[in-house]
Amino acid sequence: MIELVSRIRRQSITGVVEAAIEEIAGDLDAPFHHNGETNNWSLSSAVTEVWSTDESERFINFCYHLPGLLTYEEQRIWETIKASPVFLDNDDTVMETWWEVEHIGHLDRGSISQFWEKLLEHVEEHKESRTIIPFEPPF
Structure with a gap:
């Protein structure tokens, strides 16, 4: 069926799938936290706020x-x-986040970005631990 839809619309199959996902995302509510409150936003609006080309961000x-x-x-x-x-x-x-994490304070985006890969390795290495093991930079 998807192939027939793509032929009728003269789109690639990928284009048809992307359009269908965008339509669903516009109709789907997501519990979006902002300024201390959680409200329902359309998923497409939430993704717009969350998206960054930087994986850690x-x-x-x-x-x-x-x-x-x-x-x-x-x-x-x-x-x-x-x-x-x-x-x-x-x-x-260097790069303080603009929002505050409750009971924690502001996070340093620069440090998170700088150590992102090492952080992921650290979490994977300690995944069997029953408690969270804080990350220490490899200096």
Whole structure:
């Protein structure tokens, strides 16, 4: 059926799938957290706010704005970030986040971006731990 739709619309199959997903996303509500409140936003509007070409930035935006949609693995990364002093705003912070994480403070986006790959390796290495092991930069 998708092939016939693509022929009728003179689109690629990928184009038909993308259009269908965009239509669904416009009709689907997502629990979006912003300015201390959670409200339903269309998924397409939420994605617009969360999207970034930088993977670490996109992840932090996702964690802040759509925390109820995190997988267990994503929660472990997020909890590790919040438990790691290297990622918290301090006197040396270059790129402070514009929003505040409750009971934590502001995060240093620059440090998160700088150590992103090492952070992911750290979380994977400690995935069997019953508790969150804070990340320490490899200096």
